Amino acid sequence: MKQFCLVFIVLLWCCLSGYAQEKLTVTYSEQSLKEVIIDIESKTSILFSYAQETIVSKKISLSKQEITLKELLRVMEMQTGLIFEKVSPKQVIIAQKQILCGYIYDDLTKEPLPYVTVVIDENRTTVTDTLGYFNFNKIRTKKEGVHINFMGYEEKKVAIAIGEPCAQIGLMPNSSALEEVLVLGYVTTGIDRNKDGAITLDSDRLGILPGLVSPDIAQSIQLIPGISTLDESATGIQIRGGSPDQNLILYDDIKLYNTGYFYGMFSLFNPFATQKAIVYRSGTSATYGDRISGIIDVSSGDVIPERTKGGFEIDGLSVNGFVKTPLSEKIALYAFARRSYADVMRTPSYQSYEDKIFTNFGIARDSNGNILELEIDDDFSPDTSNNDFYFTDISSKVILKPNKKNHLAISGLYTRNRLDFDFKGGDEIVIDSLITQNKGVSANWRHITSEKQEEKVTTYFSEYDSFYQNNEIKDETDDGILDLAEINIRKNRITDIGAKFTSTSRIKETQKITLGYEFSYTELEVIISSENPIDEEIERSIQEDNNLQNALFGEYTFNLRNNGFVNTGLRLVHYTSLDKFLVEPRINLEFPLHDRIRLKTAIERRNQPISQLVEFNHTELRLENELWRLSDDQEFPLLRSNQISGGILYNNKNLNVDIDAYYKELKGLTTFTSGFSNPLENLEEGESTIKGVDFLLKHSWNNYKIWLGYTYNDITFQFPNIEDTSSKFPGNNDITHQLRISNTLQLEKWQFSLGWQFRTGKPITPVNSYEIKIDADGENAGVVNFGAVNSDQLPDFHRLDASILYDFDIKSGSKKLKGQFGVSFLNIYNRVKPLNLIYKAERKPLDDGGIAIEGTDGSTPEELELILEQVIQRFSLGITPNAVFRLFF
CATH class of the missing domain: 2.60.40.1120 (Carboxypeptidase-like, regulatory domain)
Structure with missing residues (x-):
């Protein structure tokens, strides 16, 4: 494999060199x-x-x-x-x-x-x-x-x-799209920048990208500065310091609460079914609500084709196909289907992801470099465990255009992800099962009343289900017979229905007013249970909540004659779960200093009534531990955000330079939503401050393009009620420096891409001391003393990725099929480092004394110490090959 990679790099270099001769x-x-x-x-x-x-x-x-x-x-x-x-x-x-x-x-x-x-x-x-x-x-x-x-x-x-x-x-690009686009090829072909600062991705025009063999929307947007993931996943997307659950993600106006498979490593978005995506990092339109970070609005397309089109592809993970057919001149049908085949055959691509997901341990050390000898047997790897995984997704769309003034589209989506996992450690067997599903339907009607007036009505139904069960089978009676000792269940269900009416009026050629009303109703169910069949003990927590949202919104846009613009927006919203009226003002403007130079700024306030909590303390959760909860402004506070951004954009033919600085204040964070690496037993409320700068430099020469994206972040948390953290400390996602350098070259039917990325390590809490003592049962117990929260960090992360695509034709009688074959490699030099570290600990009594803590029932204080039971480590991908073969007709 190393020899193959070396040959691959040499060939790519030769191609680049030959191109210059x-x-x-x-x-x-x-x-x-x-x-x-x-x-x-x-x-x-x-x-x-x-x-x-x-x-x-x-x-x-x-x-x-x-x-x-x-x-x-x-x-x-x-x-x-x-x-x-x-x-x-x-x-x-x-x-x-x-x-x-x-x-x-x-x-x-x-x-x-x-x-x-x-x-x-x-x-x-x-x-x-x-x-x-x-x-x-x-x-x-x-x-x-x-x-x-x-x-x-x-x-x-x-x-x-x-x-x-x-x-x-x-x-010539369609006038409707051209009106909004400011920079074509902002990052690379198919990634454009709109006048309002939003980024548009067009998968039909999207070229080859480093490490990818398909135009995956979730992976492609990570080329944009300010957008990244902490764990190399396709869906753990953080936009300017916000967590993944703080992003509003829509697919054909269906609200999504889960966007990935295999713990987010694979994107839920079928490459064939994602024709366009609009991404907001800041300056968000007032038509969007309910989230405080980024917006990712994905569409499967709205064109009635002249003839039936279709395609098929197989890569190292799944089989995929689609058909787009006109039923008449005014009606079209889209159909997309995809399924993984890891449950039938395991490729090198899957095995690389398997190594990453199903390895939870490595060498753990204290702050002095001493190895922690843990008294546990919960470490597992692909060699000591078994897994059975598959995912499938189906989507369809009907487009009806009865005349030039009316456009109707109805979309449906179904996705399912299943994983069964088991391993044996010591005298116990652990069995995990996880099922996640998304279902959704939407209808969109657009009516053009006149040249200056347009109305749009959107309705949707969305349902998300997550079911996790963990069984522990062990010998509790020393008779050598394994019994079912513990059953842990966690269930999360969300039902969301909504409708939105929007009216857009052009007062003059340069002025536009948008007014609208949005309604949504969300029902949420959380079930957490723990059962011990031997002792007949059952602990169960069932919570059912709902929230009715009513929102009025409006925007006024004034387009300056020098191609600048001013957009002011206001969103008035009421949430029944909080019984509060909230006001969200927004201002977004850009002003040209020159034909090639523009100044820009955006100010906005946003609120979020639903978020994910990281629940470590209720079950033996091995792999998945996020649950959606509705805010009640008491135990689960409302997330609130105030943010401002500003910068300068230079655009001159083949050269783009974009510098954008931002400042964000987030309130309503909790110790459970933040997922600290060290165990925090109580739910505490805090806040965060995010300062950052995004920088983009892109240049192209004929068929060669190169771009550099850099992000600087300074993310701090403040939780006043956490011991020894009355002052600010680094946030859990405080990745100070992130850098990507990517380039692509097109030579006739060949496409080449090579990219390198680097980022500093994630903050972690160090172990100051670790000592083996005897607990009340006469067993060894590791007493741990943690240092200051997030005062240390993991090693820096970097990797080199590459891709090659080749286009060809296949003649079938009088018809010609278009084909494509491609190969890619992630992490060519196979550098594997820890990306995350989590401590599992609890307080237990010791024979030789400890900290006196008074019981909650007024009983005699017990002698308790904090016992470290496990150090869970998650690592980066090793070298990961992939290949694709696709045909279009």
């Missing part, structure tokens, strides 16, 4: 093709073969520095209508074209558009390649009209003559 400087002004050929032959070792009558009357006009021979030949093809075929490293044959051909590109960015469908009639259809090129052979007429339709762009019909140079066809 054989560059020419040429200047031609209406020169004959004969003279151009003589000039090229004098500057290179290339010889041209041709018939004299073929090149007669052909002329070339071009002035270019540092142009490759390949690019030069392409220009000569476009200007002459001839074929320049390089048959060997030193020979090019010039021939007359017998085809109809063209190049399609974005009319604004001038970049080629791959995978565009070009149609002459129902029997003659093709798709552009990665350079935007298409052709039709054996055309008998002198001129043909082609019809071009590409999602996100205006339709176009063009007449092309045979024997003429390949047509240059520019497509």
Whole structure:
């Protein structure tokens, strides 16, 4: 494997090096093709073969520095209508074209558009390649009209003559999308920046990314500075210091409470079913509520295709397929389905994730470097345990456009994740079972009343179910017979229904007002139980809560004539679970100092009535331990956020520079929502302060792109009632420095990508001292003394990722299928380090004395000490290969 990786890197380097070779400087002004050929032959070792009558009357006009021979030949093809075929490293044959051909590109960015469908009639259809090129052979007429339709762009019909140079066809982005977009290719192709600061991802245009073989939305947005995960997962997304549960995530307007499989390592979002995503880091529209961090709004698309389209793919984890078909000119049906196959066959890709998830121990040390000799047997790994895992998701959509003024879409989603796990340690067997499900339906109706008035009505139903059971089987009677000693169950169910009405009016060409009302009703159930069949002891906690939300919102947008804008918004909301009216003002503005430089700022207040708690103290939770709870402003406080951001954006053709600083104050945090690495027995309330800077630098040269993203964070917590922490201390997610460098290269049908990422270690609480003593039962017990909360940190994390994709065609009779094969590697140099560390401890009586703590019932104080039972460690992925094969029709 190491040798293969080395060869892979060398080949990639050779490709990059080769790309930079054989560059020419040429200047031609209406020169004959004969003279151009003589000039090229004098500057290179290339010889041209041709018939004299073929090149007669052909002329070339071009002035270019540092142009490759390949690019030069392409220009000569476009200007002459001839074929320049390089048959060997030193020979090019010039021939007359017998085809109809063209190049399609974005009319604004001038970049080629791959995978565009070009149609002459129902029997003659093709798709552009990665350079935007298409052709039709054996055309008998002198001129043909082609019809071009590409999602996100205006339709176009063009007449092309045979024997003429390949047509240059520019497509203009749809005016509705273009109105909002400020920077196309903000990070890379398919990741754009809107005028309001939101980031739009278009999976149809998204190019290859480091370590990925599919355009996964959840992984792709992590290329944006300020967005990352602490555990390499696809779904533990933190946006500018906020925790994952503080993000509002929508799929076709269905609210999601779980977005991953296999403990978040795999994304719930089917790559085929995520055509577009809008991401807000700050400056959030007043139409969004209920979360205090980022917004991720995903859509499966809204275009009625002209013909049936579909695709199939298989990678190292799952099998996936989709169909998009027009039922008529006004109705379309989308269908998507995916399933993992790890329960049937385990690939190297799955085994790498298995090593990461099912290894919970490593060498644990105190602050002096001494190894902790723990008196437990709860450590497990893939070698000492068994697991059976699968996931599946199905989604569909019906789109109805009866006329130009009405648009109706109905979407459905179902996902299921199941894992069975067991291991034997000492004299006990532990069996875990986890099932999580998402179900949802939404309906969206958009009505255009006039050129200046539009209404939108959205309704949704969402249901989330999580069921976890932990069984412990052990010998409790010393008779050698294993009995079911303990059953721990944790169940979490959420039912959420809602509707939203939005009205948008254009007062003038530069002014817009949006008004709306949102209603939602949430029911939540939490069941936590612990049963000891031997002693017939049962502890059960059942909580059922509900919350009715009514919200009014409004926005006023004023577009300045210099392309700047001012947006002010207000959201008035009432939550019945809190019996409070809350006001959420929001201001977002950008002002151009120059055609290329813009200043920006955003101020907002937001509230969140539901959040996840980390529950360590109720069960023997081995793997999953988050539960959703509704706020009651007492035991579970309302999360509140005040935040401000501002910065500068420079955009000049192929160069983007973006610097954004932000400051956030979060209130309503608890010791359970924060998930401290050391055990905290009581639920305490606190707050957090987040300071940060995001920096992006991106540049592109022809088919090569490179970008650098850097984030600086200073996250502090303050929990006044925690012992010795009356002052502020580093937050659990305080990753001070995060850096990504990524680059991509496209060479004909090949795509290459290489990326490196680095970040500082996560804060942890150190062990100051650890001593083995005898407990009340005469057993060894490790008495622990912890240091200051989060005063230490784990080692720095970094890894190198790479991907290669190859596009090809497969002819099937008169039809042509588009195919793609790709390979990727995560963590090429296989550096594995701990990403998280958790202590499991409880207070127990000792024979030799301890801390006197008075019993809650007024009984005689017991001699108790804090006993460390387990140190759970979670590690980074090792080298993780993956491969994909896909076909499109």
